[in-house]
Amino acid sequence: MSHRYDGKIDFDHLEFATLEDDATEQQYADRFKATAPDTFARYLRRRWVVFAVAYFGYVCAYLVRNNFKLQSEQIRLENGWELTQIGIILTAFTLTYGFAKFFMGVLSDRVSLRRIFAGSLGGSALICIAMGYVHNFWLLFALMLVLGTLQGALAPSSMAMIANWYPNRSRGSGIAIWNTSQNLGGAGLPLIISWIAALGGAGSTHLGFLIPGMFVVVLSFVFWRYGGDRPEDEHMPRLNTIYGPYGEPDVDDVPEDGYWTTFYRFVITSPVVLIVALINAILYFLRFGILNWMPAFLGTEMGFEKYQYLTAFSVLEWVAIPGCFFFAWVAIKAPNRQSIVGSIGLIGLAALVWVYMGNHNYVVLLIVSGLMGALIYGPQLIVNIMTLNVVPLKAAGAAVGFVGLFGYIVGEMAANLVMPILAEHLSWTASFFVLFALAILGGVLYLFISRYEKKIVKA
Incomplete structure (x- = not known):
């Protein structure tokens, strides 16, 4: 059947x-x-x-x-x-x-x-x-x-x-x-x-x-x-x-509009989608700026053993799962306040980055790594929710792809280049200060779109 x-x-x-x-x-x-x-x-x-x-x-x-x-x-x-x-x-x-x-x-x-x-x-x-x-x-x-x-x-x-x-x-x-x-x-x-x-x-x-x-x-x-x-x-x-x-989403979409008109109006020229895309680039910089350089920073710079930083890597990924479920619960309770939730998460991540870059205690490392996993992937899923909440559903795929493009081409590639350049020419402190500053910036950008979100997502 x-x-x-x-x-x-x-x-x-x-x-x-x-x-x-x-x-x-x-x-x-x-x-x-x-x-x-x-x-x-x-x-x-x-x-x-x-x-x-x-x-x-x-x-x-x-x-x-x-x-x-x-x-x-x-x-x-x-x-x-x-x-x-x-x-x-x-x-x-x-x-x-x-x-x-x-x-x-x-x-x-x-x-x-x-x-x-x-x-x-x-x-x-x-x-x-x-x-x-x-x-x-x-x-x-x-x-x-x-x-x-x-x-x-x-x-x-x-x-x-x-x-x-x-x-x-x-x-x-x-x-x-x-x-x-x-x-x-x-x-x-x-x-x-x-x-x-x-x-x-x-x-x-x-x-x-x-x-x-x-x-x-x-x-x-x-x-x-x-x-x-x-x-x-x-x-x-x-x-x-x-x-x-x-x-x-109540985005004033006209059903008779052609697809490319909708795509132009609500995706590539939408200030809100552009801000969400920028937040996504910041989140990918944070995610890969931490994950990709854990062996070099924790092993060579901070003196942790290989099994210790590999365990920290694993803890970050695993704790991200219950962290995402927590953000899912928040999404149910506050369906049109996702931007505020994302802002709080990124500001919390900034504080954790500050602790992470100066910590030499293994137990603290595991705790901080797990919490960072929750506060990286949590606000990142808020990006996905926001993307779908601010565009007509008939342009949903294009919006997700457009925001994702910023994440990989701008965020991840920049993290792979900027982090080691700053570490080699200045210090790892300089590299992680950039992560700290970007987390704060991402939190502020989330707040910029909170009023618009409440307007278009009736809940």
């Missing part, structure tokens, strides 16, 4: 009881339920399936994303390559992923969400499998370019699935929970590769690509079958039909 509803109800012309101007979201939902009870029940069941595909699908994205990075040292030694060659291959992914997140986001607004998501995920898995058997530098470089391009479609399309099926009040919490999928996938892949290495021994590097890749290939067919398109494409009601003004 098809998972899509093939009924012929004309939702735009259903006759509803009149509600007062101050009617609540629940009253709108109850009105629709009374008018079309079977459709409402079907919509709720379908929404859970769509979320499950978006969440577990993005976990799978990370199972075929970092395989080369995690095994790069073994690959370097097997092929007799220089460290710079590994760096060039890794940069290939960053470049194409950043730009593809934008362009593939635009594409996802124009095509079937489930097909671009499942197709790109399956393609990523096949590229991952191929990489395990390639030992030519330039061919690996080319495969990483393709991998970055395919992976760039996954975040915009999976987030757009959630945005199109969840109303204002629960959209934020849905995106917040979805955000933990990257932590689950990112933390799970090293465990899988470690298990494979323990069982396979020397010469098992290719299995770290093959086994996760085959697993994801199989699941991509499941996601193709059950992934979510926009409700109206599945002959289901739009969110505004069910929830009234509480269904979609």
